[in-house]
Amino acid sequence: MRKGLTSVLSESAARLYEQLIVSGGLSLEDHPDLGTTAECRELIDKGFARERHVGTPKLIPVEPIRAIDNAILVRQRALLDQYQYLLRLRDEMQVLQQTYEASANPSADINELVRIVSEPAEVxxxxxxxxxxxxxxxxxxxxxxxxxxxxxENARVLPAELVERGVRFRNIYSRAALELDGAGEMLQASIRSGWICRVYPDLPMKMVLVDKRAALVPLGPTGMEGALLVRAPVIVATLSRYFELLWAGAVPVDNESAKIPPEQDQVLRLVMTGMTDGAIARHLGVSERTVRRHVSALQEALNVNNRVTLAVAAVRQGWVD
Known part of the structure; x- marks a missing residue:
């Protein structure tokens, strides 16, 4: 077995891939359990093999130059993300150090820096x-x-005076939030109102942060159980850096600058958040078959075979930020 393959594949998957290369593919009729094995799924998910159902159903290898090139791109993307994370972490440290050195007077009233708000209406x-x-x-x-x-109608409309003032409004949704009934329409209404929206796989809490000088942090899941109004510079700076780290890793969901048809752009951006076909279909109000058709068209346009390499190729092509 070639050692290079085991850096991107498990040993058993690497052996199966070499077997596919030598044989030109394995019949799924002669090997009925092949398509359900972990090795088979790994090869398909990582772009090293695909199922062909024209004629005799077979599991066939993807051309090595394409498969390994895709694996290299995925690894390069991961390394780049790690490097960018370290740079952001260093920037965060510098901001916190500056805040620490110029922090508020320690004798200041603690109630002016952190206050508990318990009434839902007041929150x-x-x-x-x-x-x-x-x-x-x-x-x-x-x-x-x-x-x-x-x-x-519950979308937050931006006051005209703030828009004229040039205030930027940004919101990050958790992926689960967009899978709820009515979320898609509310999201589009928010975007039309002027919000810049992105999606992150999972968020631990709600939060509102204003001008890096004050933050409203909930004490419970909905935010109506009470909240902390935070004005302490060190804490607000930390929450601000936390938001920016999430923002950098979140996926944009507006399609104002789409380089592909709007419906495909929406599907692509939701695929990159990790949503399943079913969840995307519910979010967009279309059938799963329509979603799969768009995904297939995107993969064909970018000459890739799976969602992992689709995301990498879409970024490289400049279709998404």
């Missing part, structure tokens, strides 16, 4: 009040936990 009012006081940036996290149903 809602304070969230609006903070946003209205923004001078440059409003950043928020949105999870699947909510006290209100997802409806387009």
């Amino acid at each position: 809602s009012a304070l969230s609006v009040e903070l946003a209205l006081s923004a001078h440059s940036d409003v950043a928020s996290l949105e999870t699947e936990h909510s006290s209100r149903p997802r409806k387009p």
Whole structure:
């Protein structure tokens, strides 16, 4: 067995791939259990093999130059992400150090720096009040936990005076939040209102952060169980850096700059968040068959065989940020 393959494949999958190369493919009729083995799924998922159902169903190898090139691209992308993470971590350290050195007077009243807000109505009012006081940036996290149903009329409309002031409004949704009924329509209404929206696989909490000077952090899942109003510079700086790290790794969901048809662009961006075909179909209000057709068209256009390499190739092609 070639040692290079085992750096990207398990030993058993590497042996199966070499067997496919030598034989030109294995009949799924002669090997009925082959398609369900872990080795087979690994080869398909990583772009080293594919099932062919024209004529006799077979598991056939993807041309080595393409398969290994895709594996190299995936590894390069992972290394780049790790490097960028380390750079962001260093930047975070520098910001925190500066905040630490210029922190508020230790004798300041602690109630001015951190305050507990327990009434749901006050939490809602304070969230609006903070946003209205923004001078440059409003950043928020949105999870699947909510006290209100997802409806387009519940989308947060941006005040005209803030838009004219040039305040930027950014929101990160958890993937689960977009899979709820009505979430797709509410998301599109938010985007039309002026929000810049992205999706992250999983978020631990809601949050509202204004101008890197104040943050509203919930005490419970929905945010209506109470919240902390935080103005302590060190804590706000930490929450701000946390948001920026999430923002850098989140997937944009608007298609204003799409380089492919809007419906394919929407599917591609949701594929990159890790959503299944079923979840994407529910989110967009289409059939799973339609989603699979779009995914197949995207894979064919980029000359790839699976979702992993589809994401890498789409980034390399400049179809998504």
